[in-house]
Amino acid sequence: MSVGADGFRLHNVNENKAENKLEWVTGPSQDDHNRTFVINDEDHTLGNALKHIIMQNPAVEFCGYTVPHPMERKIHVRVQTRDTPALQVLHQALKDFKKLNEEVREKIQVEIQRYKEAHPDPDPETT
Secondary structure (H helix, E strand, O other): OOOOOOEEEOOOOOOOOOOOOOEEEEOOOEEEEOOOOOEEEHHHHHHHHHHHHHHHOEEEEEEEEOOOOOOOOEEEEEEEEEOEEEEEEEEHHHHHHHHHHHHHHHHHHHHHHHHHHHHHOOOOOOO
16 A cells, blocks of 8 residues: 555555555576565565574575565565575464564563552542
């Protein structure tokens, strides 16, 4: 969907509401070890983090991502591997990213609780 001047998402008649979250490009440059994935409804936020996680995998020769057009909410993630299938690398990276996000969430919740304990809310009846 495109974004209006006020920042809200507007329906675009050219968009397919039934599109899958994950697809991949087909063609002569695509095989099990060299694959371009299309992740719909995402942008640089996921693309950059995912590229970083994928590049840490020793089986990966290359990983990069692009946003094909600023008005399209999709990213293309290219993964090239030696022996491991690219889809398996992407799947593992997404699992690792989810785990990392859960760890960060837990740390934030611990710090919020610590702050609340150190700075209790004043009693509204006494102020």
